[in-house]
Amino acid sequence: MNYSNLKIGLFIPCYVDQFYPQVGIATLELLEKLGCTVTFPLNQTCCGQPMANSGFEHLTKDCDRLFYDQFADCDYVVSPSGSCVLHIKEHLKVENKADESKVLRKKVYELVEFITDILKIDSIQAEFPFRVGLHQGCHGQRGLYLSQMSELNAEPFSKPVTLLQKVKGLELIDLDRTDECCGFGGTFCVSEEAVSVKMGKDRVADHIRHNAEYITGSDMSCLMHLGGILRRGNSNVQIKHIAEILNSAIKKQIPEPII
Structure with missing residues (x-):
């Protein structure tokens, strides 16, 4: 399958964006090396996981809406964070868009999961002698x-x-x-x-x-x-x-x- 024709949304968690931007850059470069066409919605922000983990999931509605608005038109959404991906896959609920939310949740993948299960990559051109x-x-x-x-x-x-x-x-x-x-x-x-x-x-x-x-x-x-x-x-x-x-x-x- 030619993944260059698909729209891959890059979801970068807020803490990665603020403290470890090199991880977001590496994720982008890696996906492009593997033949993906990647888009990075500039208005994305926190997925709402910290509030939900603290018992305040009802306060994450705006986070859900923003995530949906940024990524709903993507064929896949990929992120270098298992915890944030799991939160979205299990908890994303946009008001008046229940069915659409379910569709988007199924499109969201953690990076390793996406490379192995979707891209099914046989080889990686990388070298790390440690x-x-x-x-x-x-x-x-x-x-x-x-x-x-x-x-x-x-x-x-x-x-x-x-x-x-x-x-x-x-x-x-x-x-x-x-x-x-x-x-x-x-x-x-x-x-x-x-x-x-x-x-x-x-x-x-x-x-x-x-x-x-x-x-x-x-x-x-x-x-x-x-x-x-x-x-x-x-x-x-x-x-x-x-x-x-x-x-x-x-x-x-x-x-x-x-x-």
Whole structure:
């Protein structure tokens, strides 16, 4: 299928826009490299997830309406955030547009999900020669089923792992607890900060114990939490969103001319 003829709406969560714009840029560049025609509605803003998570879903009506107005005419909507995508897929309700809301919800995809399930990409032209630990975000794993849950007696799979294994030079490390929560949990890290930090420290320790140089994942909110703990612990381990890794390439050094 020729995806260049389709209109792909790029949905960038507000925290990515404000704190990690490089993730949004990497997502755009990656989708274009994979043959997609991408549009970025400039008036998009928060999807309303923070209010809904705090028990104020009734206050997200304007967010729902704005999201619908920005993306309703897209063939697909893609975002580098599993938690925001899950919120839209499960909670988007526009007044007087119940059926239209259901149609739009089915068009919204997390980036890894879109690449594996819709584009069905066989190869990734990326290079990242480092030891990388994968953090499986809870929303992506248990809500969007990006990977199998270890507590189930079922065939294991992981869409992020499948993509990372296609990256040249990348060494994916084994972890003791592959799908343990990092403790971020949106507003949970505010209301239960001590528990959140302890969970994050445990998650970071697993990666450090296995000599990770980078921690990646498909939710920048989780990586933001882990990154803060790493910095406070003066660790050399870095965080990098999976979009940045899949979009990466080692630039060849061009020798300076001899004068």
